[in-house]
Amino acid sequence: xxxxxxxxxxxxxxxxxxxxxxxxxxxxRVHAALGDARTVLNVGAGAGSYEPTDRYxxxxxxxxxxxxxxxxxxxxxxxxxxxxxxxxDDSFDAAMALxxxxxxxxxxxxxxxxxxxxxxxxxVLTFDGDALDLLWLAExxxxxIAAERRRFPxxxxxxxxxxxxxxxEAVPVPIDCVDGFTEAFYARPEKFLDPTARRAQSxxxxxxxTDEDRSVDRLRQxxxxxxxxxxxxxxxxxxxxxxxxxxxxxxx
Numbered sequence: 557x558x559x560x561x562x563x564x565x566x567x568x569x570x571x572x573x574x575x576x577x578x579x580x581x582x583x584x585r586v587h588a589a590l591g592d593a594r595t596v597l598n599v600g601a602g603a604g605s606y607e608p609t610d611r612y613x614x615x616x617x618x619x620x621x622x623x624x625x626x627x628x629x630x631x632x633x634x635x636x637x638x639x640x641x642x643x644x645d646d647s648f649d650a651a652m653a654l655x656x657x658x659x660x661x662x663x664x665x666x667x668x669x670x671x672x673x674x675x676x677x678x679x680v681l682t683f684d685g686d687a688l689d690l691l692w693l694a695e696x697x698x699x700x701i702a703a704e705r706r707r708f709p710x711x712x713x714x715x716x717x718x719x720x721x722x723x724x725e726a727v728p729v730p731i732d733c734v735d736g737f738t739e740a741f742y743a744r745p746e747k748f749l750d751p752t753a754r755r756a757q758s759x760x761x762x763x764x765x766t767d768e769d770r771s772v773d774r775l776r777q778x779x780x781x782x783x784x785x786x787x788x789x790x791x792x793x794x795x796x797x798x799x800x801x802x803x804x805x806x807x808x
Contacts, residue, residue: 575756578605579735582681582801585727586654589679589805593650597673599638599666600656604630605735606681614648616641638666646675654681655737657714658707659758667717671806678718678806681727684711687800691739692788693748697771700738703762711802719806727803728796742797745784749776 586606590596598607601615603625617623617633626633636642638653639662651674653666660666670678685708688694694701715722733740736756741747749772754760760768778784791797 575736575753576603576605577734577736579730579733579740581730582606582727582733582735585725585803586652586679586681589677589723589803590650590652591677593648593676595647595649597641597643597648597651597670599641599651599653599670600659601626601633602656603627606652606654614643637661638669641669641673643673645672647673648675650674650676650679652679652681654679655683657682657709658704663709664713664717667714671718671808675808680714680718680804680806682711682714682802682804683708683800684802685800686710690799691742691797692745692784692791693738696748696775697763697767699763699767700759700771704759707762711804714804715806717806718804719808721807723805725803725805726798727801728798729801731793731795731797737801739797739799739801742799743791743794745775745779745788748772749779 595612598615601617602622615633616636623633651670685705688701729739731743747753
């Protein structure tokens with residue numbers, strides 16, 4: 557049986573195609589990191605966000621629900637997992653894994669597989685667990701932050717496995733980011749009151765219903781009273797937020 561990672565996206569993956577869309581500014585950084593690669597393996601491809609359309613891409617995605625959300629203009633995804641890629645050594649000019657390594661059952665094995673099949677760069681978009689509490693959400697949902705820290709491999713671990721020379725870049729999140737991960741709403745706290753938006757963030761599936769309700773209720777109260785804006789209102793007009801989002805490019 558092929559596992560789809562630590563979240564059952566066949567049950568909880570609905571809506572990703574509309575709520576976790578490609579943000580063009582983050583996309584530009586990812587595609588630049590791929591360099592002049594013409595053939596690209598995209599592991600944990602999901603619904604196709606950030607997938608280049610001007611190169612030959614082979615997507616890999618274990619979840620049927622996520623594969624079904626891929627738009628018609630993209631290649632159909634191969635049903636496989638990162639830890640056991642069905643490709644020969646050096647099959648691709650580059651490999652990419654975007655906001656997915658924390659979901660793999662064995663991230664080290666999966667990253668070694670990416671390095672094995674790529675003769676060029678391995679590009680990983682992820683979050684630095686040590687920087688997750690830079691987002692104010694940590695005040696309201698400490699259980700979520702704790703759960704996420706356990707999931708994300710350390711930046712040093714990732715760097716060790718994806719190449720001999722690795723570039724690590726802190727990625728600024730734009731104020732109107734259309735990819736609905738948690739930091740995308742740093743200036744739009746009301747978004748966290750919407751259960752549909754939270755369902756498109758896998759982190760909440762590791763928080764109990766009681767803790768989630770408590771976090772959301774406290775945030776709602778602080779927004780209604782103006783307390784949130786007293787502490788964090790400056791973020792509503794801050795064009796970018798540099799938090800935990802990281803782009804790693806490993807070269808052989």
